[in-house]
Each structure stands twice: as structure tokens, then as C-alpha cells.
Amino acid sequence: xxxxxxADLAGYLRQLGEGALITxxxxxxxFALAFTxxxxxxxxxxxxxxxIRAAWRVYASIFMGVPSLLxxxxxxxxxxxxxxxxxxxxxxxxxxSPFGAGVAALxxxxxxxxxxxxxxxxxxxxxxxxxxxxxxxxxxxIMWGRVILPQVMRLALPGLVNVWSFMLKETPLxxxxxxxxxxxxxxxxxxxxxxxxxxxxxxxxxxxxxxxASLWVANRLEARLDRGQRRAPRSxxxxxx
Amino acid sequence: MSPRTLPAxxxxxxxxxxxxVVKRYGTHRALAGVDxxxxxxxxxxxxxxxxxxxxxxxxxxxxxxxxxxGRIVVxxxxxxxxxxxxxxxxxxxxxxxxxxxxxxxxxxxxxxxxAPRLNRGLSxxxxxKLAMAHLERVHLADQARKYPARLxxxxxxxxxxxxxxxxEPRILLFDEPTSxxxxxxxxxxxxxxxxxxxxxxxMVCVTHEMGFARRVADRCVFMDRGEIxxxxxxxxFFEAPESERLRHFLAQILx
Amino acid sequence: xxxxxxxxxxxxxxxPALFAGLRVTVFLTVLPLMIGLMLAFPICxxxxxxxxVLSLPAEIFVVxxxxxxLLILLYLVYYGLGQIEALREGPFxxxxxxxxxxxxxxxxxxxxAYMVEVLRGSLLAVPHGLVEASxxxxxxxxxxxxxxxxxxxxxxxxxxxxxEVVSFVKGTAIVSVVTITDLMAVANAIFEQxxxxxxxxxxxxxxxWAFVNVLRIGFQFWGRWLNRHSAEDAVAAPAGRxxxx
Numbered sequence: 002x003x004x005x006x007x008a009d010l011a012g013y014l015r016q017l018g019e020g021a022l023i024t025x026x027x028x029x030x031x032f033a034l035a036f037t038x039x040x041x042x043x044x045x046x047x048x049x050x051x052x053i054r055a056a057w058r059v060y061a062s063i064f065m066g067v068p069s070l071l072x073x074x075x076x077x078x079x080x081x082x083x084x085x086x087x088x089x090x091x092x093x094x095x096x097x098s099p100f101g102a103g104v105a106a107l108x109x110x111x112x113x114x115x116x117x118x119x120x121x122x123x124x125x126x127x128x129x130x131x132x133x134x135x136x137x138x139x140x141x142x143i144m145w146g147r148v149i150l151p152q153v154m155r156l157a158l159p160g161l162v163n164v165w166s167f168m169l170k171e172t173p174l175x176x177x178x179x180x181x182x183x184x185x186x187x188x189x190x191x192x193x194x195x196x197x198x199x200x201x202x203x204x205x206x207x208x209x210x211x212x213x214a215s216l217w218v219a220n221r222l223e224a225r226l227d228r229g230q231r232r233a234p235r236s237x238x239x240x241x242x
Numbered sequence: 243m244s245p246r247t248l249p250a251x252x253x254x255x256x257x258x259x260x261x262x263v264v265k266r267y268g269t270h271r272a273l274a275g276v277d278x279x280x281x282x283x284x285x286x287x288x289x290x291x292x293x294x295x296x297x298x299x300x301x302x303x304x305x306x307x308x309x310x311x312g313r314i315v316v317x318x319x320x321x322x323x324x325x326x327x328x329x330x331x332x333x334x335x336x337x338x339x340x341x342x343x344x345x346x347x348x349x350x351x352x353x354x355x356x357a358p359r360l361n362r363g364l365s366x367x368x369x370x371k372l373a374m375a376h377l378e379r380v381h382l383a384d385q386a387r388k389y390p391a392r393l394x395x396x397x398x399x400x401x402x403x404x405x406x407x408x409x410e411p412r413i414l415l416f417d418e419p420t421s422x423x424x425x426x427x428x429x430x431x432x433x434x435x436x437x438x439x440x441x442x443x444x445m446v447c448v449t450h451e452m453g454f455a456r457r458v459a460d461r462c463v464f465m466d467r468g469e470i471x472x473x474x475x476x477x478x479f480f481e482a483p484e485s486e487r488l489r490h491f492l493a494q495i496l497x
Numbered sequence: 498x499x500x501x502x503x504x505x506x507x508x509x510x511x512x513p514a515l516f517a518g519l520r521v522t523v524f525l526t527v528l529p530l531m532i533g534l535m536l537a538f539p540i541c542x543x544x545x546x547x548x549x550v551l552s553l554p555a556e557i558f559v560v561x562x563x564x565x566x567l568l569i570l571l572y573l574v575y576y577g578l579g580q581i582e583a584l585r586e587g588p589f590x591x592x593x594x595x596x597x598x599x600x601x602x603x604x605x606x607x608x609x610a611y612m613v614e615v616l617r618g619s620l621l622a623v624p625h626g627l628v629e630a631s632x633x634x635x636x637x638x639x640x641x642x643x644x645x646x647x648x649x650x651x652x653x654x655x656x657x658x659x660x661e662v663v664s665f666v667k668g669t670a671i672v673s674v675v676t677i678t679d680l681m682a683v684a685n686a687i688f689e690q691x692x693x694x695x696x697x698x699x700x701x702x703x704x705x706w707a708f709v710n711v712l713r714i715g716f717q718f719w720g721r722w723l724n725r726h727s728a729e730d731a732v733a734a735p736a737g738r739x740x741x742x
Contacts, residue, residue: 065663066706068670070681071698079694082502167664170566177568177674184569197576205565205573212564306629332635343630347648347726356644357634389726402630409634 013190017200020186021207027103027182028172032165034108039115044145046116047123057116064113070174072110077102077178103175107168114164115157122156123149155226162219166212183207255318257282257413257444258303264311265298265468272298274468275312282412285445287455287476290465291491296448299465300415303446304335317412333361336406340418342398344390350377350401351386354408361409376404380434396427400434407438414438416447450495456480464488504696511687511700518683519704525669525679529601530662533608540609541616555613562610567668570607575599575675596675604669611661619654620646652723659716663709670705680704 046057064072076083080097088095130152134144154161173184187204191197258280265273272295280286288296301307302314305321305328314321316331344353354373358364364372377383380400390398399419406414416435420428432454439445439458449455455462455476462479464472464487472485483489543555562570578584578593585594592598623646631641673682684701688694 062710063702063706066709067702068667068681068705070670071684071702071705074681074685074688075694075698075702078688078698082694086502170564173566173568174671177671184566184572187569188572191572191576196580197572198578198580201569201573201577205561205569208566208569209560209564213560304633306632329635329637332633335633337630337633339626339630339633341626343624343626345627345630345645345649347652347723349726357631357636360637360640360644361635391727405634 009194013186013194013200016186017183017190017204020181020183023100023181024172024183025211027100027107027175027180028169031104031107031111031172032168034104035111035115035164035168036161038108038112040119040150042112043116043119043123047120061113061117064110069106069110069171070177073102073106073174073178076106080105099175099178099180102178103172103180107171107175111164111168115161118157118160118164119153121160122153125156126152158219158223158226162216165215165219169208169212169215255315256280257284257317258446259315260299260303260312261315262312263299263302263309263314265295265302265307266310271468273302273309276465276468276470278463278470278473280413280444280446283442283444285439285458285460286447286463287459287461288446288448288463288465289450289452289455289491289495290471294465295468296465297417298468300337300417300446300448303413303415304332304337306337333409334411335413335415336409336411337415338399338402338406338417338419340422342390342395342402342422344398344402344405346390349387349389350382350393350404353390353401354405357405358408373404373408376407377401379407379437380404394427395423396430399423399427399431403431403434403438411443413444413446416445416449418448418450420449420451452480452492452496464491466491502695503699504691504693507687507691507693507696508700511683511697514683514687515680515700515704518678518680518701519708521677521679522666522669522681522705523708525597525600525604525672525677526666529604529608530665532601532605533612536605536609537612537616541613541620544613544617545620559610559613562606563614567603567607568671568674570603571600571671571675574603596672596677599675600672600677604665604672607668608661608665611665612658615654615657615661616650618657619650622653623649655716655720655723659713659720662712662716666709666712667705 042057042060046053048054077097077099080102081095084095084097126149130148131144134148139148173182176182176185176188183204187200191200194200256279258278260276260278263273263276264271274295276295276299278286278299288299290296298307302309303316303321308323309321317334319327319331321327321331344350345356348356351370351373354376355364355366355369358372359366359369374383374386377386380403382397382400382404385393385397385401390401393401403419419435420431423431428451432451435445435447435454436458445458447454447459459476461473462476463470464479464483464485466487472479472483472488479488480492483492540555540558543551544559546552546555565573574593575596578599584590592602627645627649628641631645636644669679670681672679673685678686680701684697687697691697
């Protein structure tokens with residue numbers, strides 16, 4: 002069936018490998034951005050301020066209500082103009098790369114989901130955690146950094162894992178804006194070799210394998226965090242004995 | 243109305259006949275060879291410490307648990323692995339659970355109507371009539387249109403009893419029907435059960451309500467570690483327990 | 498909002514094309530949602546079967562079609578299946594030979610895989626005691642499924658179903674890669690004619706947003722109707738009324 006020479010095959014494999022690295026880079030950068038933004042937005046929008054809350058609702062509703070692909074195109078095509086509006090002459094000269102557009106779009110979209118998770122987790126935290134920290138006169142920054150957020154992350158972990166694997170499956174969309182990622186490389190190889198079946202299946206399996214591996218890590222992490230929590234109530238009695 | 247496998251002369255056979263019934267969970271023997279006969283119309287109370295196998299025993303009678311050894315004969319029909327037999331026996335045996343297990347998406351009335359409509363193909367009007375009659379019997383006709391979540395625990399358990407009655411079973415099994423109830427609601431449920439007992443239906447009841455046992459039971463059975471340790475009529479059972487284990491058990495719950 | 502560089506005249510002119518695109522998007526949502534759901538039931542039963550011969554293939558199906566990005570699935574069906582000679586000669590080529598057929602196949606399989614997990618989770622959430630109570634009443638397994646497990650599973654799983662439907666709608670935006678002119682493709686085409694980077698995409702965004710929110714509101718009503726039995730709603734409503742001044 003196949004009439005690929007070994008040299009050709011090696012060439013395509015190298016391209017696929019390079020594409021995979023770009024996909025991975027895109028994914029990790031976007032997730033880092035989404036996570037940072039999401040946590041910041043999640044904490045900020047707990048404020049009682051009406052305007053902040055309204056702004057959060059609008060933001061969440063928009064970016065959870067439109068396709069990521071559309072956001073990617075919007076930023077890719079319109080990003081320079083938008084930067085120009087914000088930064089003036091200097092901004093409009095910045096060219097938006099597919100990679101940059103992808104990171105910005107996925108970051109902004111998934112920050113909304115992560116912010117919602119973080120908000121939910123903070124609201125589920127027992128009131129006593131805040132009161133306890135205040136009673137001990139712990140400064141706010143340390144309270145959030147050392148007391149609240151670690152517990153929030155534990156509560157939000159299953160949701161974060163969901164966002165992680167869902168976002169991974171949306172990274173190929175950036176190839177439609179011209180990014181030479183794994184999927185683009187697979188498409189080229191598939192077209193040139195007339196072996197689309199093999200290349201696309203292989204690509205799909207790479208995503209599945211990566212997803213499975215990260216899920217495994219997440220489960221281990223969750224188990225470890227749980228262990229810490231379950232052991233806690235027993236320690237005082239041991240101290241007494 | 244009677245299922246196809248029922249013998250013609252019901253009066254001649256015991257309602258329930260258990261011989262050497264064994265049930266295992268892994269290596270643990272929940273039932274270690276139980277023999278018990280329940281006559282037609284008899285009211286039997288089973289008690290015993292938790293983990294003694296009393297719930298497992300009555301759950302075996304309507305095949306919610308499958309026994310691993312011995313014989314279970316209900317209304318003269320032996321319980322085997324056969325699905326048809328199981329269905330037939332379940333039509334004849336009603337069960338009331340500790341946690342009511344009412345269908346939350348159906349009203350009290352609809353809870354009672356479901357099985358008669360599905361199993362016996364009653365029309366809606368017939369099923370409503372039947373269900374209302376039995377809700378009346380448990381004094382809940384006025385609550386018929388409410389969903390379970392809006393009823394108190396005692397009311398829910400009475401609906402559950404009405405639901406079981408709607409299949410017009412010859413035998414009723416009760417699995418700790420009052421132990422999930424707040425104390426003030428126990429009485430209303432026991433009251434309904436006493437009225438039922440007076441109607442002549444065969445009852446097997448796992449309960450720790452010793453007052454109920456004294457007033458209603460023809461016979462009391464004490465189980466421990468998967469076997470029947472002692473049985474006898476209610477008066478002798480409480481006044482003159484023979485075994486040390488029963489004396490110990492009674493001392494604990496009657497304290 | 499005036500800061501947004503929207504060309505109102507262009508937006509107005511584009512409306513007919515955008516509505517045509519929306520129609521395609523709705524079609525490519527509704528049909529795969531139905532096919533996917535129909536596929537999900539048997540696969541879910543297989544997945545929950547204690548027999549490994551049934552559950553293993555179902556599990557592989559779910560892992561593959563849920564784990565693979567939709568774009569790759571679409572490429573796989575569109576470009577990959579044409580490679581198989583038997584398929585090209587066979588009667589199903591009507592389906593796999595057209596972009597619409599391919600999109601529907603890929604979307605349906607993807608949705609089915611997600612729905613297997615939604616269904617399974619919802620069915621497992623039904624308390625075992627309710628199934629036992631039904632069994633004790635002598636109700637057959639088929640009727641228990643139809644009248645007890647499924648109605649309750651629907652209530653437990655509605656939120657997850659809503660989330661899947663919403664993200665599915667958004668997922669359909671990729672079908673333009675196989676030359677289907679859905680809402681996204683219409684916006685892209687207008688962009689390529691006018692080089693206006695905002696108007697067509699923001700218009701399409703509005704359409705998507707409206708579609709998603711119509712679905713969301715629909716689900717909300719459905720959920721409220723299904724949960725009319727829960728005590729919180731029923732009791733809280735009159736109590737709330739008395740509290741408000």
C-alpha cells in the first residue's frame with residue numbers, strides 16, 4: 002500500500018516532531034496564561050463591587066458563549082488594529098503571529114473557565130479559614146498565598162484537569178490560523194504521501210497519549226493532596242498519647 | 243391475578259420455608275445455614291445485633307440477594323436463579339426498606355401506581371383507585387399529590403408501605419422500617435404496621451422495636467453471627483430468654 | 498462600545514449570508530446531536546457491561562473519539578476514509594464522499610463518545626436503593642430502566658448534558674475546513690472580501706452567542722420542569738416571598 006522511501010519517512014517524522022514541539026509549546030504557554038489570568042480574575046471578581054461583578058458576567062458570558070476558533074481569528078486578523086487602538090502608532094506596527102494569536106485567544110477563553118472554578122472553590126471554602134487567618138492577624142497577601150489558594154487549588158483540581166484536557170484538544174485550531182503545529186505537519190505529510198489515514202490516526206494517538214499521561218499525573222497528585230488532608234485530624238490525638 | 247407458578251392449594255404450604263440458607267460475601271458467611279418456616283398469616287419479628295445477618299436473610303427471601311446454598315421456598319415456589327420465578331415471587335412479596343426508597347421524581351400517588359400499572363397493566367383510572375385506597379389505609383390520602391421530598395420521614399415510610407400494598411402481596415417484609423426515623427415519627431409507622439398485622443397478612447419484620455414485637459408478633463427470632471440462636475413466642479422470648487447471647491442483647495436494647 | 502470598529506452598513510448587508518450560515522450551523526448541531534445520542538445508548542450499555550468483550554471495545558471507542566481533537570477526527574473522516582477502496586466503491590460513499598456527510602459522521606462519533614460518559618455518570622448516580630425498591634416491586638429490568646433509572650439519570654445528568662451540547666455547538670465552527678459554509682465560514686469569506694477584521698467575526702460571534710444562550714435558557718427551563726419535585730424549590734419559593742419587604 003505504501004510507497005514511502007525511508008528517507009522521505011524520516012523527513013516527515015522530523016516535521017511531525019517539530020510540529021509536536023510547537024503544539025506542546027503553544028499548549029503550555031496558553032495554559033500558563035489562562036491559569037495566571039484565571040486565578041487573578043477569580044480572586045478579583047469575588048469583590049463586592051457591582052461594576053467588577055457585572056464586568057465578570059459579561060466577560061464570562063461572551064467567552065464561554067462563542068467558539069474558540071472565532072476568538073483565534075479575531076485576534077489573528079484584528080490583533081494589530083486592536084493593539085494600535087490601545088498603544089497608538091507603535092502598537093499597530095506589531096505583527097500578530099499565529100502562535101501569539103493562539104496563546105492570547107486560548108489564554109483569554111480558558112481564563113474564564115478557570116476563574117469560574119476558582120470562584121466556586123473559594124466560595125466552598127469554610128468561612129472559618131478566612132476568620133482564622135484574620136484572627137491570627139496574618140497579612141492578606143500571606144493569607145491568600147499560604148492559606149487560601151493552596152486549599153482552593155486542591156478543591157479546583159478536578160475541574161482544572163478537565164480544562165487542561167479540553168484545552169489540549171482545542172490547540173489544533175491554531176493551525177487554521179497558519180501555525181505549523183503537529184496537525185498542520187500531519188496534514189502536509191498526509192497530502193504528500195497519500196497516506197492520510199496513518200498520519201491522522203498517529204496524530205490523534207499522540208494527543209490521546211499526552212492526555213492520558215497528564216491524567217495519570219493528576220490522579221497521583223490528587224491522591225497525594227488527599228492523603229495530607231485525611232491525615233490531619235488524626236495527628237492531635239497522637240500528640241496527646 | 244395469581245402468577246403461573248403458584249401451586250393451587252396455597253393453604254397447604256407454608257408462606258416461607260427456609261432450609262439451610264447460606265449467603266457468603268467473599269470469605270465472610272453472612273448466613274451460616276438458616277432454617278425458618280413462616281406459616282400463612284403469621285407475624286414474625288427478627289432481631290439481633292447489627293451484622294447478625296437479619297437484613298440479609300429477608301433480602302434473600304425476595305432475591306434482592308441471591309443465596310449461595312440451602313433452599314428458599316416462597317408460597318410453595320422454590321427460588322432458583324430463574325428470572326421468571328424471581329419475578330413471580332416478587333409479585334407476591336412486598337418489601338419496606340429502612341430508607342423508604344421512594345421514587346423522588348414521582349408523587350406519593352404515582353409511587354403507588356407505578357408497579358400495578360407496569361406489572362399488571364392496570365389502566366390509569368384503575369391504578370389511581372387502587373393507590374388511593376391503599377394511601378387511605380395508611381392515612382395519607384390527603385397527601386397523595388405531594389412529592390416525597392415534601393413529606394416527613396414518617397409520611398414517606400407510610401407511602402412506602404402503601405406502595406408495597408398496591409401489589410396486593412400475600413407476604414410483607416420489613417427491613418428495619420423505623421430505624422431511620424426521628425423518634426416522634428416511629429409511632430405513626432408502627433401504628434400502620436399494627437393495623438396491617440390485624441388484617442391477616444403474613445409479615446416478617448426486622449426491627450428493634452420490642453414493644454411492637456410484644457404486641458404484634460406471633461413469634462420472635464433472635465439472630466447472631468448469621469444463625470438463628472433462639473426463637474419462640476413473644477412472651478417467653480422476653481420473659482425467659484434461654485441463651486446467654488439473647489439475654490445479653492435484650493439487656494442492651496431494653497436498658 | 499463605540500470604540501469597536503464595526504461597519505454597520507457591512508453588517509446589515511451581511512445579515513442574509515450570516516443567517517444562511519447559522520442555518521448550516523444549526524443543522525450540523527441538531528443532526529449529530531440526535532445521531533450521537535442514539536449511538537451513545539448501546540455503547541454506554543456495552544461500556545457498563547460486566548463482560549469484558551463488550552466493555553473493552555466500548556471503552557476504546559470512548560477513549561479514541563473523546564480524546565482525539567475534533568479537527569483531527571474531521572480530517573481523518575474526510576481525507577482518510579477516501580483512502581479505503583472498499584468504502585469508495587460501496588454504497589456508503591454517498592455519505593463519506595460529501596463534506597456534509599463527513600462532518601456529520603465525525604461530529605456524531607465525537608458527541609457519542611462524550612455522551613457515553615455523561616450517560617454512564619448519570620446512571621451511576623441513581624441511588625441503588627431505588628433500583629432495589631423497583632426490583633422488590635417485581636418491576637422488570639426494562640421497565641426499571643425506562644421508568645426509574647432513566648428519568649432520574651436525566652435529572653442528575655442534565656447539567657453535564659447542557660455543558661456538552663454548548664461546547665458541541667462551539668465545536669462545529671471547524672467544519673469550514675472541509676468546505677462547508679457554516680456561520681464561521683461565512684464570516685471568514687466576508688473578511689477575505691472586505692479585509693474588515695472586526696465586523697464579520699463579531700457579527701458571527703453574536704450569532705453564536707445567541708444560539709448558545711437560547712440553548713442554555715432552554716435547558717434551564719427543562720431543568721426547572723424536571724426538578725419541580727425537589728423540596729428546596731417548592732418550599733423556598735413561598736418562604737422567599739414572605740421575606741421580601
